Amino acid sequence: MKNHHIKKQSNVRVLILGGGTAGWMAAAALSAKLAGTGVSIRLVESAEIGTVGVGEATVPHIRHFNASLGFDEADFMSRTEATFKLGIEFRDWGRKGDAYIHPFAAFGREIGGVPFHHHWTRARRAGRVPADGLDAVSLPIQAARMGRFGHPSPDPSSFFSTFSYAYQFDAGLYAGYLRAYAEARGVVRTEGKVQDVSLRADGHVEAVTLESGERLVADLFVDCSGFRGLLIEGALKTGYEDWTRYLPCDRAVAVPCANDGPPAPYTRATARDAGWMWRIPLQHRAGNGHVYCSGFMDDDAAEQALLAQLDHPPQAAPRRLRFTTGKRRRQWVGNVVAIGLSAGFLEPLESTSIHLIQLGIGRLLDLFPTSADMDPLDAAEFNRLMDLEYERVRDFIILHYVATQRDDTPFWNHCRTMAIPDSLATKMELFKQRGIVTLYRDGMFLEPSWIAVYLGQNILPTHVDPRAALVSDAEIDRLIAMEAEHCRRAASSMPAHGEILSRYKVQVTA
Numbered sequence: 261m262k263n264h265h266i267k268k269q270s271n272v273r274v275l276i277l278g279g280g281t282a283g284w285m286a287a288a289a290l291s292a293k294l295a296g297t298g299v300s301i302r303l304v305e306s307a308e309i310g311t312v313g314v315g316e317a318t319v320p321h322i323r324h325f326n327a328s329l330g331f332d333e334a335d336f337m338s339r340t341e342a343t344f345k346l347g348i349e350f351r352d353w354g355r356k357g358d359a360y361i362h363p364f365a366a367f368g369r370e371i372g373g374v375p376f377h378h379h380w381t382r383a384r385r386a387g388r389v390p391a392d393g394l395d396a397v398s399l400p401i402q403a404a405r406m407g408r409f410g411h412p413s414p415d416p417s418s419f420f421s422t423f424s425y426a427y428q429f430d431a432g433l434y435a436g437y438l439r440a441y442a443e444a445r446g447v448v449r450t451e452g453k454v455q456d457v458s459l460r461a462d463g464h465v466e467a468v469t470l471e472s473g474e475r476l477v478a479d480l481f482v483d484c485s486g487f488r489g490l491l492i493e494g495a496l497k498t499g500y501e502d503w504t505r506y507l508p509c510d511r512a513v514a515v516p517c518a519n520d521g522p523p524a525p526y527t528r529a530t531a532r533d534a535g536w537m538w539r540i541p542l543q544h545r546a547g548n549g550h551v552y553c554s555g556f557m558d559d560d561a562a563e564q565a566l567l568a569q570l571d572h573p574p575q576a577a578p579r580r581l582r583f584t585t586g587k588r589r590r591q592w593v594g595n596v597v598a599i600g601l602s603a604g605f606l607e608p609l610e611s612t613s614i615h616l617i618q619l620g621i622g623r624l625l626d627l628f629p630t631s632a633d634m635d636p637l638d639a640a641e642f643n644r645l646m647d648l649e650y651e652r653v654r655d656f657i658i659l660h661y662v663a664t665q666r667d668d669t670p671f672w673n674h675c676r677t678m679a680i681p682d683s684l685a686t687k688m689e690l691f692k693q694r695g696i697v698t699l700y701r702d703g704m705f706l707e708p709s710w711i712a713v714y715l716g717q718n719i720l721p722t723h724v725d726p727r728a729a730l731v732s733d734a735e736i737d738r739l740i741a742m743e744a745e746h747c748r749r750a751a752s753s754m755p756a757h758g759e760i761l762s763r764y765k766v767q768v769t770a
């Protein structure tokens with residue numbers, strides 16, 4: 261996160277509306293990065309309204325967020341009951357009975373200057389490697405399957421530097437952890453329910469009024485009020501881009517239960533008749549959920565299906581949630597910046613929501629106003645960047661639904677044959693024809709992630725890079741076998757995940 265241009269005293273008064281993951285991440289980051297600039301920060305939240313609080317799985321970028329705030333990993337993990345996450349296991353997505361892991365790592369190494377997946381595809385087409393053989397050439401997948409974890413090496417020449425990892429944590433505890441940090445850096449928290457929003461003549465928000473009658477004026481409002489988007493939508497009527505036609509799931513039910521043995525170092529996403537179920541192992545429990553499409557399954561059936569597959573009895577009453585996939589037409593309007601669920605929601609399949617919060621906060625810091633007067637150019641740039649991120653994540657998530665051979669339920673027939681955005685159609689065509697993965701300069705889900713899902717869901721290119729044929733089959737087979745052995749040995753040398761976690765237990769001090 262850069263904020264080079266905030267050099268002088270800016271005296272901007274910031275009001276963050278909402279104390280969920282988004283609100284407290286924003287409060288923590290702004291209070292740390294804007295310290296000494298004269299910016300004052302207040303956060304308003306309502307215990308009565310509560311939070312969504314089910315965001316438990318993350319992507320590796322969260323580590324940079326934590327590190328940029330100076331969090332100690334052991335302390336953070338013990339306070340949030342966190343576990344390590346090496347990837348997501350997708351079960352039954354391509355075909356029933358299939359399973360693959362999307363790791364935070366590339367598969368294999370280039371051979372003869374040609375990406376590994378081209379060689380592997382040739383070998384698979386010729387039947388020289390099994391369909392799930394890609395797992396063998398990934399160190400983090402091998403480790404995940406063995407229930408092991410080790411930190412990546414900082415030495416770029418080490419084989420152990422070739423993967424990354426994320427966390428699975430209790431989102432409620434994480435918000436509390438961030439809150440303590442933000443309050444220690446001067447963020448003022450106000451408990452109360454916003455009842456009214458007043459606008460200035462120029463259409464910007466002037467103040468919010470609480471149920472108590474207290475009126476809170478600010479220059480910049482960060483709307484972290486969740487799905488309701490109290491400021492960005494309620495007050496400013498910005499409009500929502502509905503992506504249900506591409507991402508049809510619109511409901512979820514969530515319930516915790518005890519872990520079945522030591523927590524696994526990965527998240528599981530199992531495709532079901534009208535959606536999919538997650539299992540996220542934390543230190544003290546497992547989070548479970550069923551994401552489904554109300555057009556194909558009713559709420560009671562979805563809840564029953566979830567309860568029927570729990571490893572242990574539920575530890576709380578099932579929680580039902582409704583959502584519409586999509587994003588706000590603009591996420592920064594006037595003096596309101598929407599971050600979190602108020603900005604949009606793409607469903608939790610690839611654990612991207614908290615990452616999009618992190619991106620929003622980073623962009624806001626990069627473009628942070630230098631005075632109480634907002635520059636529309638900052639808003640336009642913020643919106644351009646966030647639109648790009650949302651669309652890329654959207655396309656990647658849609659890929660999981662459309663790259664399926666399942667025809668066993670009406671839901672999967674719908675997903676397999678639904679229209680998809682042109683941006684994704686082009687990407688898929690390039691891969692199907694030539695094994696080419698569209699490259700971005702930056703952003704989430706780069707080449708290895710797309711390859712994991714394409715090959716994991718049986719989308720094989722028709723032609724591979726002709727240069728791959730320059731290396732003999734025998735040589736490729738030898739190198740694939742060597743890579744697999746290397747991964748197996750490296751993974752076997754890592755400690756058990758449970759053993760590593762035992763070092764991160766909450767230390768109760770008297």
Ligand SMILES: Cc1cc2nc3c(=O)[nH]c(=O)nc-3n(C[C@H](O)[C@H](O)[C@H](O)COP(=O)(O)OP(=O)(O)OC[C@H]3O[C@@H](n4cnc5c(N)ncnc54)[C@H](O)[C@@H]3O)c2cc1C
Pocket residue numbers: 277278279280281282283304305306307309310311312313314315316317318431452453454455484485486487488490512513514549581583599600601602608611612613614615617
């Ligand atoms: C089913 C499901 C599963 C998910 N799983 C994941 C996951 O695995 N990984 C991931 O990264 N993300 C996940 N997410 C997304 C994640 O939960 C959210 O991104 C995250 O919790 C942020 O929510 P939020 O802070 O924007 O909103 P909320 O948690 O809804 O917080 C809203 C805040 O606004 C306050 N508020 C609202 N109205 C008012 C008012 N009138 N006055 C005062 N305060 C008010 C509330 O009190 C609350 O503090 C999931 C979401 C869903 C629905």
